Amino acid sequence: MRETLHIVGGGMAGSEAAWQAARSGVPVVIHEMRPKVGTFAHRTGNLAEMVCSNSFRSDDDERNAVGLLHWEMRAAGGLIMEMADQHRLPAGGALAVDRDPFSESVTERLRAHPLITVTDEEVTSLPTDGHWIIATGPLTSGTLAEAIRSETGAEALAFFDAIAPIVYAESIDMSVAWAQSRYDKGETEAERKAYLNCPMTKNDYEGFIDALLAADKTEFHEGETAGYFDGCLPIEVMAERGRETLRFGPMKPVGLTNAHRPDVKPYAVVQLRRDNALGTLYNIVGFQTKMKYGAQTDVFKRIPGLQDASFARLGGIHRNTFINSPTLLDAQMRLKSRPHIRFAGQITGVEGYVESAAMGLLAGRMAAAEILGRDLPSPGPETAMGALITHITGGAEAKTFQPMNVNFGLFPPIDAKGGRRGRKDRYKAYTDRAKTTFNEWLVGQG
Ligand SMILES: Cc1cc2nc3c(=O)[nH]c(=O)nc-3n(C[C@H](O)[C@H](O)[C@H](O)COP(=O)(O)OP(=O)(O)OC[C@H]3O[C@@H](n4cnc5c(N)ncnc54)[C@H](O)[C@@H]3O)c2cc1C
Numbered sequence: 001m002r003e004t005l006h007i008v009g010g011g012m013a014g015s016e017a018a019w020q021a022a023r024s025g026v027p028v029v030i031h032e033m034r035p036k037v038g039t040f041a042h043r044t045g046n047l048a049e050m051v052c053s054n055s056f057r058s059d060d061d062e063r064n065a066v067g068l069l070h071w072e073m074r075a076a077g078g079l080i081m082e083m084a085d086q087h088r089l090p091a092g093g094a095l096a097v098d099r100d101p102f103s104e105s106v107t108e109r110l111r112a113h114p115l116i117t118v119t120d121e122e123v124t125s126l127p128t129d130g131h132w133i134i135a136t137g138p139l140t141s142g143t144l145a146e147a148i149r150s151e152t153g154a155e156a157l158a159f160f161d162a163i164a165p166i167v168y169a170e171s172i173d174m175s176v177a178w179a180q181s182r183y184d185k186g187e188t189e190a191e192r193k194a195y196l197n198c199p200m201t202k203n204d205y206e207g208f209i210d211a212l213l214a215a216d217k218t219e220f221h222e223g224e225t226a227g228y229f230d231g232c233l234p235i236e237v238m239a240e241r242g243r244e245t246l247r248f249g250p251m252k253p254v255g256l257t258n259a260h261r262p263d264v265k266p267y268a269v270v271q272l273r274r275d276n277a278l279g280t281l282y283n284i285v286g287f288q289t290k291m292k293y294g295a296q297t298d299v300f301k302r303i304p305g306l307q308d309a310s311f312a313r314l315g316g317i318h319r320n321t322f323i324n325s326p327t328l329l330d331a332q333m334r335l336k337s338r339p340h341i342r343f344a345g346q347i348t349g350v351e352g353y354v355e356s357a358a359m360g361l362l363a364g365r366m367a368a369a370e371i372l373g374r375d376l377p378s379p380g381p382e383t384a385m386g387a388l389i390t391h392i393t394g395g396a397e398a399k400t401f402q403p404m405n406v407n408f409g410l411f412p413p414i415d416a417k418g419g420r421r422g423r424k425d426r427y428k429a430y431t432d433r434a435k436t437t438f439n440e441w442l443v444g445q446g
Contacts, residue, residue, distance in 0.1 A: 002025065002026055002027060002371060002372075003026075003027075003130070003131055003371050004026075004028065004029055004131070005026050005027070005028045005029075005131045005132075005133065005364075005367050005368065006028075006029050006031060006130055006132045006133070007021075007028060007029070007031065007133045007364075008123045008133070008134045008135060008136055008144070009030075009031075009032060009134065009136035009137055009140075009345070010030045010031075010047035010048070010110070010118065011047070011048060011049070011135060011136075011137045011345060011346075011356070012048055012080060012137075012345060012346075012353050012354075012356040012357040012360060013135035013137070013344040013345025013346070013356045013357060013359055013360030013363070014030060014032070014047075014135035014344070014345065015030075015047045015079065015106050015110060015360065016078055016079055016080050016357045016361045016364060017133050017135060017344055017360040017361065017363050017364030017367070018030050018110055018116055018364065019078070019079035019109070019110065019113075019116075019364065020077075020078075020364030020365045020368065021364040021365070021367055021368040021371075022113050022115040022116050023077065024365070024368035024369070024372065025115070025368075025372070026367075026371050026372065027115045027116075027117075028115060028116045029116075029117045029118075029119060030047070030110065030116065030117070030118045030119070031121050031122075031123050032047060032118060032119070032120060033120065033121065033122035033123075033141060034120070036120050036121070036122065039051075039141075040139070040319075041139060042139070044103065046100075046103035046104055046106070047103060047106050047107040047118070048083075048103045048107070048357075049099075049103045050097065050102070050103065050353060054089070054096055054097050054098070054099045055091065055094055055095065055096050055097070056070065056094070056095040056097060056353060056354050057095065057352070058093055058094055058095075059094060059095040061431060061435075062427070062428050062431050063424055063427040063428055063431065064427070065384055065387075065406045065407050065410075065411075066352075066354055066355075066384075066405070066406055068383075068384040068430075068431045068434055069354050069358050069385065069388075069406050070095065070354065071431075071435065072379075072383060072385050072434070072435075072438050073354075073357065073358055073361060075435075075438060075439070075442060076361055078357065078358075078361055079106060079109060079110070080106065080353075080357040080360075081357075083102050083105045083106050083109070084097045086105065087101045087102040087105065122141055122143070122144070123136075124141070124143040124144055124147065125144070125147045126144075126147050126148065126151055126338065126341065127341065129340060130340060131340060131367055131370065131371055132341045132342065133342045133343070133344050133363050133364070134148075134341060134342070134344070134347065135343070135344040135345040135347065135356075135360055136321075136345075136347055137321070137345055137346045137347055137356070138318070138319065138320040138321055138322070138346045138347070139319070139321065140321040140347060145157065145159070145321055148323065151335075151337060152323060152324070152335075152337075156323055156324040156328055157321065157322075157323055157324070158320070158321070158322055158323075158324075159320070159321055160318065160319060160320055161316070161320040161322065161402050161403050162234075162288035162317050162402070163288060163313065163314075163315050163316045163317070163318075163403065164283045164284050164285065164286065164287040164288050164315050164402070165283065165284050165287055165289075165296060165300060165311055165313065165314050165315040166275055166281050166282065166283045166284075166311065166312040166404075166409070167272060167283075167309045167310065167311055167312065168280065168281065168309075168310045168311075168312055168408075169279060169280050169281065169282055169409075170280070170310075171306075171308055171309045171310040172196060172272070172305055172306065172309065173304075173305045173306070173307065173308060175260070176198065176199070176260070176304050176305035177196045177197060177198045177199075177272075177304075177305035177306075178196070178258060178259035178260060179193035179194075179195065179196055179197075179259075180193060180195065180197055180256055180257070180259065181193065181194045181195050182195070182255035182256060183255035184255075194273065194274060195271045195272060195273055195285070196272040196282060196305075197256055197258075197266075197269050197270070197271055197272075198269065198270040198304050198305035198306060199253075199261075199266035199268075199269055199304060199305075200267055200268040200269065200270070200303070201266070201267050202267045204267070204268075204302070204303075204304060205267050206243075207302060208299070208302050208303065209239050209243050209246070211299045211302055212235060212236050212239045212291075212299055213236065213239055213240065215236065215292070215295035215296075215298070215299050216291065216292040216294070216295045217290045217292065217295075218290050233288075234288055234289045234290045234291075234317060235286070235287050235288070236289060236290065236291060238250075247267070247268045250270075250285055250286025250287065251268040251269060251270055251286075252268075252269070253266045253267060253268050253269045256269055270284060270285075270287075270303050270306075271284075271285040271286075272284055272285065273285050273397075273400065274397070275396070275397060275400070276391065276395050276396055276397070276409065276410065277394075277395050277396075277397075278395070278410075280409040280410075280413060281312050281407075281409040283400065283402075284300070284315075287300075287315055288315055288316075288317055289315040289316070289317070290317055291315070293314050296314045297311065297314070312405070312407040312408075312409045313351075313404065313405045313407065320346070320403060321347055322346065322347050322348065322349045322403055323343060323347060323348065323349065324349075324401050325343070325348045325349045325392040325393055325396075325401070326392065326393065326394055326395075326396050326397075326398040326401055327398045328343075329343060329348065329392070329393050330393065331378060331393050331394070332366050332370075332378070333348065333359070333362065333363050333366065333389070333393065342363045342366065343363070344356075344359045344362070344363035344364075345357075345359055345360055346403070348392050349392050349396075349401060349403050349404065350392060350403060350404060350405075350406075351403035351404060352405055352406075354406070355388060355404075355405060355406055358385050358388065358406075359385075359388065359389065359392075361385070362378060362379075362385055362389055365445075366378075376445065378390070379437065379438055379441040380437045380441070381395075381410075381411065381412055382411060382412060382430075382433050382437045383434045383437050383438040383441070384406050384411075384434060385438070386437070386441075387406065387410035387411045388404070388410065390410070391404055391410045392404070395410070408427060408430055411430055411434070414426055414429045414430055
């Protein structure tokens with residue numbers, strides 16, 4: 001008799017993990033607390049419920065990283081993609097989904113599988129033995145979150161994300177920005193040049209504050225509280241408190257000398273900090289925001305040096321339970337302190353339906369392989385799934401770890417010429433390379 005895989009949470013990640021493990025011949029129990037215990041965002045007792053938008057974003061698998069993730073999940077026989085395709089709605093190049101039939105059909109398929117059992121119970125503690133995947137998502141119930149917190153330490157579990165926008169390094173204008181840490185602090189040259197700085201004149205600053213105050217903002221969801229604000233005020237709220245607040249906060253111009261114009265003291269400075277080991281992504285320090293996405297691009301492009309910036313992800317502040325995966329998980333998504341427990345989905349610090357399902361797919365396959373006595377390495381970082389898992393389990397900066405969408409900045413770079421045409425060709429080169437590597441990974445599993 002094969003050992004059973006227990007999955008806590010039947011959302012995007014848990015559903016896909018269950019499907020993948022059961023397809024490998026491993027019995028699965030899904031422990032899903034709904035409909036007995038609800039969350040502020042879910043409305044039904046269905047598995048894989050889409051809590052907000054009905055979009056799986058771009059379906060372009062040649063030039064878009066999330067489209068590539070769709071491709072990889074289809075190639076791996078993913079249930080979430082199969083059902084999304086079955087309930088697709090017209091939406092141009094995006095994959096929009098008819099949400100209720102989608103989650104109903106995922107639920108039916110899982111319940112109908114002879115190796116899968118679904119129980120409607122809330123898991124309230126960390127299991128001490130067996131094979132487990134915790135995929136309880138951004139709205140993990142309070143008791144389980146407390147149990148995770150006492151295992152990992154308070155610092156390693158967040159209840160909100162406060163995401164500052166992330167910019168592709170290649171799109172920063174280095175004829176305007178320069179690399180320098182405040183007061184040249186640091187033991188090594190790399191540390192002394194850890195930040196990129198964008199200088200502002202008084203005029204730039206005043207225009208920026210006006211744009212910030214006028215920008216469209218999003219409201220909090222019902223059930224979200226603003227109690228977390230103490231340490232991470234959105235920049236627009238700081239600006240509302242006073243026009244000079246930012247200049248005395250994240251935009252203070254002290255300890256920095258403009259390498260291009262050493263004789264001119266900047267009135268304010270926007271700093272960007274390296275966000276991944278590859279050095280392809282930078283986050284704008286202290287710029288968490290509730291501005292709407294369109295407004296963010298307009299406002300941030302006013303920053304000198306970022307006029308042509310491309311954003312790997314925009315900023316946001318959300319209710320979101322997630323662990324510090326780079327310090328807590330091994331490359332197999334196992335909790336280092338209790339290796340019989342894996343984590344998957346949004347709780348690992350990926351962001352979005354598709355990314356969460358993809359991490360469920362990997363966790364389900366890895367857990368099943370372990371039960372079957374096989375070794376399953378993760379797909380290489382050249383693939384979308386591999387790039388994500390590499391990022392969360394080690395590639396990301398642990399100190400500033402915040403949830404991440406899939407994007408080409410997570411992939412090992414490919415050399416190609418810049419410019420618009422060049423960039424499109426480069427994305428195609430990324431996806432061609434990924435598909436070859438992903439197919440090899442699948443073939444390697446027999
Ligand atoms: C308000 C809100 C809006 C969002 N909007 C979007 C969006 O528009 N687009 C997008 O791509 N992403 C969005 N997200 C992120 C989205 O939640 C994730 O992308 C995705 O659903 C995460 O998948 P998951 O499987 O990790 O978690 P979920 O899909 O949330 O699944 C987790 C499951 O675990 C269950 N659970 C929790 N605790 C326990 C427990 N102790 N015992 C048993 N079961 C438990 C929950 O009931 C849930 O079914 C949003 C998130 C929130 C909170």
